[in-house]
Amino acid sequence: MKQLRLEPVEKVSGVVNIPGSKSISNRALLLATLAKGKTTLTNLLDSDDIRYMLASLKQLGVQYELSDNNTVCELEGLGNPITAKQAETLFLGNAGTAMRPLCAALTLGSGEFTLTGEPRMEERPIGDLVDSLRQLGANVTYLKNDGFPPLTINADGLNGGEVEIAGDLSSQFLTALLMVAPLTKDSVNINIKGELVSKPYIDITIALMAQFGVEVINHDYRRFEIKSGQQYVSPGKVLVEGDASSASYFLAAGAIQGGEVKVTGVGKLSIQGDVKFADVLEKMGADIEWGDDYIISRQAKLTAVDLDMNHIPDAAMTIATAALFAEGTTKITNIYNWRIKETDRLAAMATELRKVGATVEEGHDYISVTPPAELNTADIDTYNDHRMAMCFSMMAFAPCGITINDPDCTSKTFPTYFSEFARLAC
């Protein structure tokens, strides 16, 4: 297994232009496919999760051209749902933003589609989405375990009407349903069962649907109305913002060991909820400055916070390792769904934080972290989870440094992460 040793870094400073947002890249690719007209996407993310979406679209006959560095994509929209004459099997890795939206989108047209992924994908639920699609007439069969991929879709279009969807495990199910709703046979009203998690991701979905000409009426994240007769039309160009979750590591670095760090490509005009990570850092004491498309963080004495971070589930992981440099006990609450992501992130985070000497309480849906008087170095296991690897790079700010096992797992969303991180060390 490859390991990456991070020697102690005394100060960081500089500017990082953050690669494109995973969430926006995969949504925009799918909407551009369903839309009428050609779309040019710029600052597209070049990472595994996007490659799985792009490869699937190609296999399904969608025509696009990518620039040499894979960040500009000119895609010819179908102006119609996806159809296939022969049965197709699509491999989607561990990309939730490909699996869930494609599962919904492929029920719209005609043909037989099998969706598969990595072993971890087979443990990540999709049943709440499939139950809702079935209410609209979809024919979906599980190939192994009920409620989980792999699955086969026999597509023949979707009816409209009233539909219920559970909101308490993942917002990606609702995102998927929203994106197909305008292409069903009638208006769709979606009713949320339970409290919806990760709400800001729904704002990203609605904002992108609006860019492609479709209106969603949002009644307080409890009921959504999508009128029939709407059509996706390409806006011509879509600029993908920098990924706000990826920005969190550099902002935390600036707060712990700046100098100052400026991230560009994402700022106060962002449609991504994870920019609110900067507000949490500020509450911990960091000096934060906002521009329309940049955020700066400067070093300050950090103190612990006790906060509900359901709205920023991905960036919240960065708070768990920033907590190693804050005075007191940091508590991150209402994050049950960390357990069903790339790994059981509550268990993984607790195990690895303990290795460096922290006192950790792992609850059913929370974690609390108290730093030791002196941090220890360790070999950090990353569980094939890009965010475990990126979060633990913060340990380079301890006098002992850190070793990251399997650092290449960052390829899911940020293949160049460790070289960007190294560039900031003064």
Ligand SMILES: O=C(O)C1=C[C@@H](OP(=O)(O)O)[C@@H](O)[C@H](O)C1
């Ligand atoms: O819709 C999206 O783009 C995402 C939604 C979130 O998932 P959940 O809604 O499952 O929390 C987030 O963790 C994931 O990385 C991306």
Ligand SMILES: C=C(OP(=O)(O)O)C(=O)O
């Ligand atoms: C949860 C994540 O990914 P996915 O889109 O596969 O759900 C993540 O990137 O942290």
